[in-house]
Amino acid sequence: MGYEAHFRVWRGDAGAGELRDFRVEVNEGEVVLDVIHRLQATQCPDLAVRWNCKAGKCGSCSAEINGRPRLLCMTRMSVFAEDETVTVTPMRSFPVVRDLVTDVSFNYEKAREIPSFHPPTGTAPGEYRMRQVDVERSQEFRKCIECFLCQNTCHVIRDHDDNKRAFSGPRYLMRVAELEMHPLDSHGETGGDRRELAQAEHGLGFCNITKCCTEVCPEHIRITDNALIPLKERVVDRHYDPLFGLFRRRKD
Numbered sequence: 001m002g003y004e005a006h007f008r009v010w011r012g013d014a015g016a017g018e019l020r021d022f023r024v025e026v027n028e029g030e031v032v033l034d035v036i037h038r039l040q041a042t043q044c045p046d047l048a049v050r051w052n053c054k055a056g057k058c059g060s061c062s063a064e065i066n067g068r069p070r071l072l073c074m075t076r077m078s079v080f081a082e083d084e085t086v087t088v089t090p091m092r093s094f095p096v097v098r099d100l101v102t103d104v105s106f107n108y109e110k111a112r113e114i115p116s117f118h119p120p121t122g123t124a125p126g127e128y129r130m131r132q133v134d135v136e137r138s139q140e141f142r143k144c145i146e147c148f149l150c151q152n153t154c155h156v157i158r159d160h161d162d163n164k165r166a167f168s169g170p171r172y173l174m175r176v177a178e179l180e181m182h183p184l185d186s187h188g189e190t191g192g193d194r195r196e197l198a199q200a201e202h203g204l205g206f207c208n209i210t211k212c213c214t215e216v217c218p219e220h221i222r223i224t225d226n227a228l229i230p231l232k233e234r235v236v237d238r239h240y241d242p243l244f245g246l247f248r249r250r251k252d
């Protein structure tokens, strides 16, 4: 059965903005993005919203619904009471472009700072061998759709914009962890060390394991337990392993 919902949508740009109230028709089985599209079609043709697949796979439609970071296309209207006000605002951790669209280039900059996979020198394609358990570990991380909801949620940057310089956020620390756990990654051959990089360049130490990133991930990736905590353990091993310390002193 259809009904009319009360929507409160943030409208504005980088300079200023405000929440505006609308009454919008809702039909059975619809998601929040359907209602936003109806709002565009019937009342606000210039309402800016980013979306693409409407299937939870492109990661474009990230926003905040009643203050909770979510995908607009994967949030069913049936989770709200018919008399409840549904408030839709842009992601808070990134600069607003217009209405519900934010500038997420911070994330692409952080992605570019991570050295790519480096196969062992002298190993020809086709000679790579990995155990199934190692393959499966990175499969989970590769489900990421780059929606940036985890980045938007992590309090390290959500509450402290200045930290963006020193902290890459859960999505990119997870990428460093993925490469660090890869048995064939030989970034160390180039003189680099991904554990040092995680700590010094990507701000792993800022993460105090609050797990908010994991809670909002639409792909249910266990970012904290399976990527960030193991990466922290590897960093600790590197710095406090007495044998490694001895070896390092000799090399120095």
Ligand code: SF4
Residues within 6 Å of the ligand: 143, 144, 145, 146, 147, 148, 149, 150, 151, 171, 213, 216, 217, 218, 219, 220, 221, 223
């Ligand atoms: Fe989105 Fe999850 Fe990827 Fe973060 S890890 S960008 S929440 S899919």
Ligand code: F3S
Residues within 6 Å of the ligand: 153, 154, 155, 156, 169, 170, 206, 207, 208, 209, 210, 211, 212, 213, 214, 224, 228
């Ligand atoms: Fe932030 Fe996730 Fe760590 S929310 S503090 S990156 S566990």
Ligand code: FES
Residues within 6 Å of the ligand: 051, 052, 053, 054, 055, 056, 057, 058, 059, 060, 061, 062, 071, 072, 073, 074
């Ligand atoms: Fe692609 Fe929502 S439109 S994830």
